[in-house]
Amino acid sequence: MTTTASRPASTIFRRPRATEGFWSWITTTDHKKIGIMYGYAAFFFFIIGGVEALLLRLQLAGPNGDFLTAAEYNAMFTTHGVTMIFLFVMPVSAAFFNYLLPLMIGARDVAFPRMNALSWWIFIFGGLFLYSVIFFGDVVPPAGIADGQGVVVAGNIDPADQTLLGGLPDGGWFLYQPNAGPEYSPGTAIDFALIGLQILGVASLISSINFIVTVFNMRAEGMRLLRMPVFVWMTLVVAFLLLFSLPIIAVALFMATFDRSFGTLFFQATGGGDPILWQHMFWLFGHPEVYILILPAMGIVSEVLPTNSRKPLFGYAAIVFAGGAIAFLGFGVWAHHMFSSGITPVAQAAFGLSTMTIAVPTGIKIFNWMGTMWGGRLRFNTAMLFSIGFVAMFVIGGLSGVTHSIVPSDWQQTDTYYIVAHFHYVLFGGAIFGIFSGVYYWFPKITGRMLNEKLGKAHFWVQFIGFNLTFAPMHWLGLQGMVRRTWRYAPEAGLGPWNLAVTIGAFTIALGIAIFWVNWIYSKRKGEPSGLDPWDARTIEWTIPNPTPAYNYAVPPVIHSLDDFWHQKYTEDDEGRPVRKEGADELIERLDHEGRNPKSPIHMPAPSYFPFIMAMGLPLIGYGIIYHTSIIGKALLVIGPLITIGALIGWGIEPLEETEDHDEHGDGQGGELVGARTS
Amino acid sequence: MSQTAHAADHPSTKDYVRIAIFLAVLTAIEVALFYLDEAVDMNGWDGPLLVGLSTIKFIAVVGWFMHLRFEDSFLSRFFSAGFVLAMTLYGVMLAAFGAIAIFG
Amino acid sequence: MADTFELEESADIPNSHAGDHHVVHESTGIDNRKLGMWVFLSSEFLFFGAFISNYLLYGNRDFDSVVPRDIYDIPFTSISSFVLLMSSLTMVLAHHALSTGDQNGTKTWLMATALLGSVFLGGQVFEFYEFVTVKDMTLTSNPASSAFYMLTGFHGAHVGIGILMLLSLFGIARRQGGLSEKHGMNLELVGLYWHFVDIIWIVIFTIVYLLGAS
Numbered sequence: 002m003t004t005t006a007s008r009p010a011s012t013i014f015r016r017p018r019a020t021e022g023f024w025s026w027i028t029t030t031d032h033k034k035i036g037i038m039y040g041y042a043a044f045f046f047f048i049i050g051g052v053e054a055l056l057l058r059l060q061l062a063g064p065n066g067d068f069l070t071a072a073e074y075n076a077m078f079t080t081h082g083v084t085m086i087f088l089f090v091m092p093v094s095a096a097f098f099n100y101l102l103p104l105m106i107g108a109r110d111v112a113f114p115r116m117n118a119l120s121w122w123i124f125i126f127g128g129l130f131l132y133s134v135i136f137f138g139d140v141v142p143p144a145g146i147a148d149g150q151g152v153v154v155a156g157n158i159d160p161a162d163q164t165l166l167g168g169l170p171d172g173g174w175f176l177y178q179p180n181a182g183p184e185y186s187p188g189t190a191i192d193f194a195l196i197g198l199q200i201l202g203v204a205s206l207i208s209s210i211n212f213i214v215t216v217f218n219m220r221a222e223g224m225r226l227l228r229m230p231v232f233v234w235m236t237l238v239v240a241f242l243l244l245f246s247l248p249i250i251a252v253a254l255f256m257a258t259f260d261r262s263f264g265t266l267f268f269q270a271t272g273g274g275d276p277i278l279w280q281h282m283f284w285l286f287g288h289p290e291v292y293i294l295i296l297p298a299m300g301i302v303s304e305v306l307p308t309n310s311r312k313p314l315f316g317y318a319a320i321v322f323a324g325g326a327i328a329f330l331g332f333g334v335w336a337h338h339m340f341s342s343g344i345t346p347v348a349q350a351a352f353g354l355s356t357m358t359i360a361v362p363t364g365i366k367i368f369n370w371m372g373t374m375w376g377g378r379l380r381f382n383t384a385m386l387f388s389i390g391f392v393a394m395f396v397i398g399g400l401s402g403v404t405h406s407i408v409p410s411d412w413q414q415t416d417t418y419y420i421v422a423h424f425h426y427v428l429f430g431g432a433i434f435g436i437f438s439g440v441y442y443w444f445p446k447i448t449g450r451m452l453n454e455k456l457g458k459a460h461f462w463v464q465f466i467g468f469n470l471t472f473a474p475m476h477w478l479g480l481q482g483m484v485r486r487t488w489r490y491a492p493e494a495g496l497g498p499w500n501l502a503v504t505i506g507a508f509t510i511a512l513g514i515a516i517f518w519v520n521w522i523y524s525k526r527k528g529e530p531s532g533l534d535p536w537d538a539r540t541i542e543w544t545i546p547n548p549t550p551a552y553n554y555a556v557p558p559v560i561h562s563l564d565d566f567w568h569q570k571y572t573e574d575d576e577g578r579p580v581r582k583e584g585a586d587e588l589i590e591r592l593d594h595e596g597r598n599p600k601s602p603i604h605m606p607a608p609s610y611f612p613f614i615m616a617m618g619l620p621l622i623g624y625g626i627i628y629h630t631s632i633i634g635k636a637l638l639v640i641g642p643l644i645t646i647g648a649l650i651g652w653g654i655e656p657l658e659e660t661e662d663h664d665e666h667g668d669g670q671g672g673e674l675v676g677a678r679t680s
Numbered sequence: 681m682s683q684t685a686h687a688a689d690h691p692s693t694k695d696y697v698r699i700a701i702f703l704a705v706l707t708a709i710e711v712a713l714f715y716l717d718e719a720v721d722m723n724g725w726d727g728p729l730l731v732g733l734s735t736i737k738f739i740a741v742v743g744w745f746m747h748l749r750f751e752d753s754f755l756s757r758f759f760s761a762g763f764v765l766a767m768t769l770y771g772v773m774l775a776a777f778g779a780i781a782i783f784g
Numbered sequence: 785m786a787d788t789f790e791l792e793e794s795a796d797i798p799n800s801h802a803g804d805h806h807v808v809h810e811s812t813g814i815d816n817r818k819l820g821m822w823v824f825l826s827s828e829f830l831f832f833g834a835f836i837s838n839y840l841l842y843g844n845r846d847f848d849s850v851v852p853r854d855i856y857d858i859p860f861t862s863i864s865s866f867v868l869l870m871s872s873l874t875m876v877l878a879h880h881a882l883s884t885g886d887q888n889g890t891k892t893w894l895m896a897t898a899l900l901g902s903v904f905l906g907g908q909v910f911e912f913y914e915f916v917t918v919k920d921m922t923l924t925s926n927p928a929s930s931a932f933y934m935l936t937g938f939h940g941a942h943v944g945i946g947i948l949m950l951l952s953l954f955g956i957a958r959r960q961g962g963l964s965e966k967h968g969m970n971l972e973l974v975g976l977y978w979h980f981v982d983i984i985w986i987v988i989f990t991i992v993y994l995l996g997a998s
């Protein structure tokens with residue numbers, strides 16, 4: 002099916018040619034392959050983060066738990082948070098964006114395919130760098146701290162606690178200073194977290210630029226902005242959030258890294274620095290970050306619900322604008338994470354008020370999703386169940402969120418399990434349920450097969466029950482006073498029974514995930530073939546064969562309306578009900594046939610080694626910073642940048658295509674010809 | 681808006697040099713203001729004046745050297761959005777520290 | 785079903801060459817790479833804004849040691865600033881030369897920009913050297929010095945990266961006898977980046993040096 006043109010040899014390396022096999026993955030610039038890699042990596046980290054959670058829950062299953070030491074507990078909740086946020090939800094969203102965005106706007110790839118690959122490689126190297134702390138990191142007890150009587154006591158970590166798990170970063174995912182600073186967290190574990198996050202941030206920033214340009218510039222003819230699927234809009238909004246929030250955390254991470262490694266005084270109160278500055282800068286990023294986490298799932302749900310309700314999305318424009326409003330307002334609420342940190346009453350009132358306003362666009366979305374389902378002919382397949390579950394669970398999480406916006410109430414709730422309940426309802430009940438909905442919905446697009454529905458429904462119900470059993474009790478556990486980030490609780494507190502229920506719920510979730518994995522592995526090989534349009538869908542990614550051909554569209558589509566595919570298949574009767582057109586089935590057959598047999602050779606961006614090589618330099622720089630006092634560290638500080646800059650130069654001079662072609666994507670990379678026929 | 685259209689209103693070499701001289705003059709005035717403020721009490725006027733002058737320089741470089749005046753307005757809106765967002769967010773943050781004596 | 789909203793936007797470039805395997809396909813009419821660079825630069829406001837506001841917050845935190853505002857050498861920094869400003873001129877002249885097909889002029893002005901940038905950077909290095917060795921103000925003296933060195937240091941790093949890009953373009957131009965259309969766009973992109981680094985310095989010079997100096 003694919004043929005490749007010969008390429009000029011005047012590069013540093015021979016241009017890679019593989020379209021299959023291991024090296025084709027290393028050198029790919031195909032957004033679909035990149036999306037698939039993001040997806041597998043993300044789910045790998047999901048398992049790790051899940052295991053970390055289960056370890057936490059084993060420790061908390063009963064009072065006076067002894068399963069983990071305090072040091073290990075601190076490490077586990079830190080890595081659980083970091084992993085789930087940065088190594089699962091964000092990359093799995095990236096997987097969806099990467100795979101679907103070009104398909105949904107009728108394009109053959111993103112605006113900058115090699116940069117896209119670069120983002121992926123930086124991400125995976127960053128994640129591996131972060132977890133390499135297991136091998137290289139150490140947590141050293143801080144120097145003795147004087148108690149109230151001036152007596153110097155041992156640090157809060159017993160040297161006997163130098164276990165493997167206890168050597169992981171332990172400052173919480175938010176790494177508050179000065180606790181996670183040089184004085185109170187000596188050793189290198191926190192440095193791996195700080196630098197690891199820095200590297201991951203670079204990957205996402207590069208991606209955001211790519212997606213913004215792609216959405217604005219690569220749309221097919223007729224694909225006006227307000228004809229794009231909501232998922233594409235959410236991709237765009239998330240890209241804006243990333244673009245403007247990541248630089249802030251980048252600066253904060255540089256400051257904290259320099260505090261730890263080079264002795265600067267940004268957050269060291271004893272040196273005149275201000276720990277509250279860290280909180281401001283972290284949450285200036287951190288709050289937009291949570292919208293980055295939820296908006297992709299909202300986009301997914303906005304595709305799944307209409308398809309399975311056989312109705313258009315209710316209030317499309319309102320949902321689009323509400324998404325933008327959530328993002329915009331989301332920049333103005335960050336200090337609601339700091340209500341008990343000593344900010345002034347005026348600041349507290351202002352941020353409490355701004356936080357409440359976010360409920361408005363969110364509510365618009367909820368009502369519109371419900372309006373989509375109302376009066377529709379609902380199909381309760383697994384994807385739909387997860388989407389409905391999303392709406393319900395997210396409402397619960399949103400309601401507890403609104404209670405946090407009332408400042409005196411938040412003073413009671415903050416740092417208790419009530420907050421843990423809130424964010425897990427929105428992030429798990431919301432984002433993760435939405436993600437699974439998307440997985441079931443688009444699995445046919447990626448593999449050409451359907452995920453098994455029986456296993457899917459089992460997965461859903463086990464996960465749904467497990468999820469609620471885990472996180473609902475946390476609401477009242479929190480209000481009863483159970484404190485966050487504390488490794489054990491006393492029997493007298495009476496928190497035991499519900500904590501046991503929570504732990505059982507957590508293992509139930511694990512069972513649900515296991516069912517999902519069985520379904521995935523089975524269905525990839527033996528799932529029912531899907532055909533072109535398994536869901537009788539509305540959007541144009543379903544007008545091309547499954548699994549998606551390498552070139553996406555054999556013929557660039559021309560768009561005439563929102564939900565263009567639906568209108569090709571259906572008209573409306575006098576009462577506004579959809580009526581399938583006579584030629585609809587032939588249309589689908591024709592699309593499938595034409596999609597597999599392009600009439601002329603199609604140029605796709607050529608593969609390249611350079612993103613892979615360039616990305617490798619960053620973790621080396623990271624190790625160099627951490628070990629800069631040693632000769633190896635100093636060497637790495639030279640080698641790392643050389644590799645990165647060298648690869649960038651190689652990339653820049655990677656030659657243009659063959660003389661008769663011109664530069665399709667404007668980034669000067671050679672193309673490869675695909676397509677069966679050469680007429 | 682096509683990219684060839686702006687060839688007509690491309691500034692010339694002379695224009696660029698004139699702008700550069702303008703920028704140099706403004707810089708000289710800024711430095712002069714600095715020394716003036718050391719010698720004579722300017723009642724806090726030096727701040728707004730210096731900020732105003734550097735704003736003009738900023739706009740000149742962005743508008744003419746970066747060619748933004750002649751580009752699709754989409755780019756200006758985008759670029760300004762980043763600038764306004766930065767000013768707003770950091771302004772609020774500094775206010776929260778009382779670094780700007782507005783409130784709290 | 786017609787959509788009920790129509791957004792005012794630039795005309796779509798028709799994508800009608802069905803048989804042509806190449807479509808340069810920019811729905812907004814703005815080149816992908818140019819749009820990408822402007823997008824990136826607008827994010828850099830958040831990056832430098834963080835360092836600048838950090839300096840505004842910490843500028844007086846002396847912790848009993850020397851703070852930057854006590855030791856600025858305004859005449860020296862003024863000259864540095866002037867040099868960087870003029871490098872923006874040479875940069876735009878390089879771009880202009882390329883647009884009129886003057887490859888030699890392009891190379892000359894590219895090198896001039898790199899040289900002026902290097903003079904600026906050299907001035908920064910000298911300034912830091914003086915501050916550290918003579919005035920005894922190091923990165924770790926106090927929060928104000930940390931803030932100052934990080935802000936100007938990261939700006940300097942941006943200048944350094946810019947110089948590397950300028951020299952790379954110069955090298956490519958020499959090697960290939962001139963800059964092609966693709967590399968011409970790269971020159972425009974490097975120019976945008978370079979001017980941006982200059983305008984950040986315009987802000988820093990005023991807010992940190994002129995307004996800050998005691």
